[in-house]
Every structure is written in structure tokens, then in C-alpha cells.
Amino acid sequence: MSSTLSEAYRDHPLHLHHIIPLDFNSLPDVPESHVWANSDDDFPADVDRSTVPVIDLSDPDATGLIGHACEAWGVFQVVNHGIPLSHLRDAESEARRLFSLPVRQKLKALRAPAGATGYGIARITPFFSKYMWHEGFTIMNSAFDHANTLWPNDHARFCDVMDNYQKKMRILAEQLTKLIFKSLDIYSEEEEEEEEEEMKWWDDDPSTALQLNSYPSCPDPSRALGLAPHTDTSIITILHQSTISTGGGLQIFKEGIGWIPVLPVSGALVVNVGDLLHILSNGRYTSVLHRVFVNQNWHRLSMAYFYSPPTDSSVKPLAKILNSGQPPRYRSVTVREFISIKAKSLDKALSIIEI
Ligand SMILES: O=C(O)CCC(=O)C(=O)O
Numbered sequence: 110m111s112s113t114l115s116e117a118y119r120d121h122p123l124h125l126h127h128i129i130p131l132d133f134n135s136l137p138d139v140p141e142s143h144v145w146a147n148s149d150d151d152f153p154a155d156v157d158r159s160t161v162p163v164i165d166l167s168d169p170d171a172t173g174l175i176g177h178a179c180e181a182w183g184v185f186q187v188v189n190h191g192i193p194l195s196h197l198r199d200a201e202s203e204a205r206r207l208f209s210l211p212v213r214q215k216l217k218a219l220r221a222p223a224g225a226t227g228y229g230i231a232r233i234t235p236f237f238s239k240y241m242w243h244e245g246f247t248i249m250n251s252a253f254d255h256a257n258t259l260w261p262n263d264h265a266r267f268c269d270v271m272d273n274y275q276k277k278m279r280i281l282a283e284q285l286t287k288l289i290f291k292s293l294d295i296y297s298e299e300e301e302e303e304e305e306e307e308m309k310w311w312d313d314d315p316s317t318a319l320q321l322n323s324y325p326s327c328p329d330p331s332r333a334l335g336l337a338p339h340t341d342t343s344i345i346t347i348l349h350q351s352t353i354s355t356g357g358g359l360q361i362f363k364e365g366i367g368w369i370p371v372l373p374v375s376g377a378l379v380v381n382v383g384d385l386l387h388i389l390s391n392g393r394y395t396s397v398l399h400r401v402f403v404n405q406n407w408h409r410l411s412m413a414y415f416y417s418p419p420t421d422s423s424v425k426p427l428a429k430i431l432n433s434g435q436p437p438r439y440r441s442v443t444v445r446e447f448i449s450i451k452a453k454s455l456d457k458a459l460s461i462i463e464i
């Protein structure tokens with residue numbers, strides 16, 4: 110399946126200057142190319158209303174809590190998810206090993222202009238006039254080819270840890286997606302195993318990608334941006350973020366409140382609603398706009414696992430949701446087509462397929 114997801118990206122090659130990251134360690138100041146006019150958004154004073162829900166997966170009401178979080182927030186953090194902290198730490202430490210390599214070494218694994226995997230800057234870069242304080246490494250299933258270039262005699266550890274991490278994430282993503290569908294009430298208790306025709310995809314090969322993100326410490330964080338505002342092209346994204354104590358990090362936008370930090374909770378994973386779930390749920394579960402700020406003292410890492418149906422499957426508002434009399438808000442698109450629309454028009458993609 111990774112090959113078809115790769116193919117979907119191959120149709121939209123980037124220019125080389127849209128791939129090569131800066132050598133962040135060599136910079137005493139933020140270069141003009143990376144300066145963003147950050148409005149100093151005030152964070153909301155009402156802390157209670159502005160804390161992203163943390164959901165215990167072993168809670169008997171986990172389904173209801175997840176449904177509410179997806180509807181009200183488009184994001185939640187999950188604990189008791191069954192993935193041992195040691196696995197998260199191992200993956201983070203392998204990611205750190207990769208990003209700590211000298212730049213000339215990392216460039217050996219540079220993403221090809223029409224490629225989907227390897228080292229490079231954020232895919233959303235061409236939509237913005239400034240560059241981000243960010244470098245990334247994308248894995249689709251096996252990391253072998255790139256890891257073998259980076260560490261010809263020592264790639265096994267990286268590959269094993271990333272393989273294992275993706276396996277664990279796939280199981281969790283499937284479990285969460287089933288709970289999310291259940292929360293949409295699209296099948297009754299008795300029908301639990303009898304999923305709708307359009308939701309059989311998780312038994313096939315879902316389209317998945319693991320995105321390692323690195324945000325080096327920044328000499329002037331108020332003038333830089335780690336990742337510009339975007340929504341994810343996925344059903345859900347499961348994110349592990351390194352536990353840094355101060356400043357910067359992931360923020361989500363909540364209508365009526367503004368930008369809200371998603372503070373790291375040790376061992377918790379952040380779950381985002383992506384565009385494809387937004388379409389399936391006919392807009393009831395909103396794909397959440399998010400961005401990343403950087404900080405002066407810490408090299409922050411995150412690992413985002415994107416979980417989607419196979420690229421040739423069609424995504425459209427689910428029949429059972431429409432049975433309640435709601436008109437469909439979006440036309441049917443294949444995952445591949447939606448990736449293509451998003452590659453051309455980023456934040457307008459959902460409105461382009463609106464009916
Ligand atoms: O680093 C983060 O917290 C978020 C990363 C992200 O949004 C992404 O990879 O799409």
C-alpha cells in the first residue's frame with residue numbers, strides 16, 4: 110500500500126528548494142527567509158474551557174467521551190492506550206539519533222522531488238511565503254532504503270523500532286477508528302461486526318505514513334514558526350510529542366476561543382480528526398486546524414502517524430448519517446483524488462468538494 114500512497118504524492122512533485130532544510134544548528138539568528146509575522150495571539154483565560162480532553166481508553170464511557178471530543182474539539186489526548194511508554198521512548202530516541210546526524214549525512218536521505226519518503230521540509234511549505242523552523246523524515250512502511258544510506262552498518266535498530274512503532278500505531282488507529290464510528294452511532298451494538306460496505310477498508314491495507322518532525326531550538330522563537338496552520342489528510346492522526354517543559358509546541362484552533370496549546374501529558378498520545386473523517390461524518394467531526402510553535406531551549410520532536418483508507422477507496426458522508434435526513438455536504442472522492450486536490454489547494458480542499 111505504501112507504493113500507492115507514494116504514487117499519489119508522485120503526481121505532485123516539489124521543487125528542490127522546497128525540500129532541503131536549513132542547517133539550523135549553525136544559525137545565530139532567524140534568517141529573513143524564516144521570519145514570520147507572528148501575531149502574539151493571547152491564549153484564552155478560561156483554562157477549563159481550553160484544555161484539550163484527556164480520555165482514558167479503559168473508561169467504560171470511552172466511546173461517548175471520544176465522540177464528544179471529536180465533535181467539540183476535533184482532537185483529544187488518549188491514555189491507557191496499551192502502547193508501553195518504552196516503545197514511545199525508543200521511537201523518539203531513534204528519531205533523535207536521525208535528526209542529530211550532520212546535515213550532509215541527512216541529505217543522503219533527501220526526499221526525491223516526486224518522492225514521498227525521506228528527509229525534507231514540510232510538504233505544506235509551497236503554500237507559504239516563509240519557511241518553517243522544521244525538518245522532517247517520512248516513512249511509509251519500511252524505512253530500510255533511507256536508513257541503509259544513513260547508517261550502512263547500523264540501520265537495523267532504526268528499522269526495527271520504526272517497524273514496531275508502525276505496527277502498534279496501526280492496531281491503535283484501527284481500535285480508535287472503530288470507537289469513533291461507534292460514537293457516530295452508525296451501527297447498533299448488535300451490528301458491531303457488521304460494518305457498512307464503505308467501512309470495510311481497515312481489513313485491507315490502510316494507507317499509512319509515519320512523519321518524524323524535528324523542531325530545533327530557535328534563537329528567536331517569537332519570529333519563527335515550527336509548522337504553519339493546517340489540517341491533516343487522514344481519518345485520524347496519532348501524535349506522540351516529546352515532553353518539553355516550557356514554551357512552544359502544538360496548538361489547535363478552537364472556534365470561538367482561539368489557539369490553544371496541547372500540553373504534553375507523559376505517555377499520552379494526541380489524536381486529531383483529519384479531513385477524511387470530516388467528510389465521512391458529514392462535517393460533524395471537524396478536522397482540526399493546528400500549528401506548531403518553537404522554543405529557545407529545547408529540540409522538540411514529534412511523530413505523527415497518519416491513518417487513512419486505501420488510496421483507491423471512495424470517501425463520502427456515511428449513509429447512516431444521511432439516513433437521519435441530513436443532506437450530504439461533500440461529494441464522494443477517492444483518497445487519491447483528495448490528496449491531489451489538497452496538494453493543489455491546501456486549506457480550500459474541503460470547500461472544493463462541498464456540494
Ligand atoms: O509536531 C506536532 O506537534 C504536529 C505535527 C503535525 O501537525 C504533522 O506532522 O502534521
Ligand SMILES: [Fe+2]
Binds near residue numbers: 339340341399413
Ligand atoms: Fe498535522
